[in-house]
Amino acid sequence: MARSLAIEGFIERLADVRFDNCFNPYADRCATYDVEFAPEIRRENLYSILKVLTSMSTVDLWVGRDLGYRGGRRTGIALTDERSLSLYADHLGLSELHRATIGEPVKERTAANIFRIISSVNVSILTWNVFPFHPFERGNSFSNRQHTKQEAVTGFSFLEEIADIVNVRNIVAIGNDAALWAERLGRTTHRVRHPSYGGQTEFLEQMHGLYGISSLDQEQLTLF
Template sequence: MDISTFMQHLISYRGENTFNPWNDFNPDYDTADALSIRRKNLEDYLSSRIHRARILLVAEACGYQGGQFSGIAMTCERMLLDFHPTVNSQMILHHSGRRTSRPDSPFITKPAQKEKGFNEPTDSVVWKACLDAGLLPDEFLLWNIFPFHPYKKGNLLTNRTPTDEESAAGLVYTKELMEMTGPIPVFAVGKKSESTLTAAGIPVIGLRHPANGGANIFRAQLKEALR
């Protein structure tokens, strides 16, 4: 398995009420070249980490404020556009990032999102915790069990929990990614990720999900585990 083959496998996925950032295009929200940007984002992100990453962190699914527009797990568009206080495009891609959400979209109504792109709080917590724990940007690899964006029917700018069938389908991509990285520690971000990976026989270190008041616990658990 190489990155090109992996990308083609990701691109081929289709699912109901699921947005595939590397194959799906929505003119209501996406810039004209959104697909090519998101594909290159992931390719560049993986290329700099496959052989350098010391750990793999796996969460549940891509969210509309994060990977849907960035094309990278637990990474939001505002980071790629250098509007984030902690993380910038050089850390992620080693070059400047480009926008994929339409600043002129009538369906994106918040002024900050129109001006600076989407921001995902969980992404901010995960990135900062990894950096604060002493990891270099290329030393941790972020992923999701279900690497696509599951949304509530009729509303793309929502998130929903992946079904068991979707998690099982997504697990295939996680295993392919692990083939490319080789044997490195796997950290499961949240119980859903932990149970899915454990049931598949993959040894993991479980971490509290940062959402819903779990940020401080996540930070402490990650720092302790890395010791």
């Protein structure tokens, strides 16, 4: 019961956050792509994820920078696009994670790389971001920008809290921007290359080495 209340309170605080030029998937509804009760669906998905992970003896926390407009803005789950929802549900032993949008599922290259690894590891993974919302360029909500220092400070408070809610074994910081904040948690943190902007091969090789997965072949490196 105490864990459930902690998760509920955590999600309620997430939903209360407001910044200019920022989409909060746990409170905001996209007029273009979201179904009527999209924020509620994303909150329920996050609750299901955290509820199952609090029952795990060990969890690895993978930390990215912020939500992207093709992935986490739509799903409410860090480093996860709509094509990956079923993969994440399978990984966690959940019956389903629900879509909150209309139309064809949208794919994101970073998420595809992330789930190449998640589908191969034998430890439960929680994906999260330094800034757990979608920051966008002024006037274009379907764009990505890096969070500001003020946004990162707010996001870090949630990162600290979620690292205490679940039983974190190791932290994997995906990219230097994520590592700058993740390493402040004072726990074992592994810094790896972000898979975007030409970093795909290095990211996959680093993650395969970290988790003892067999070596990559060319077919594994070809995504979409």
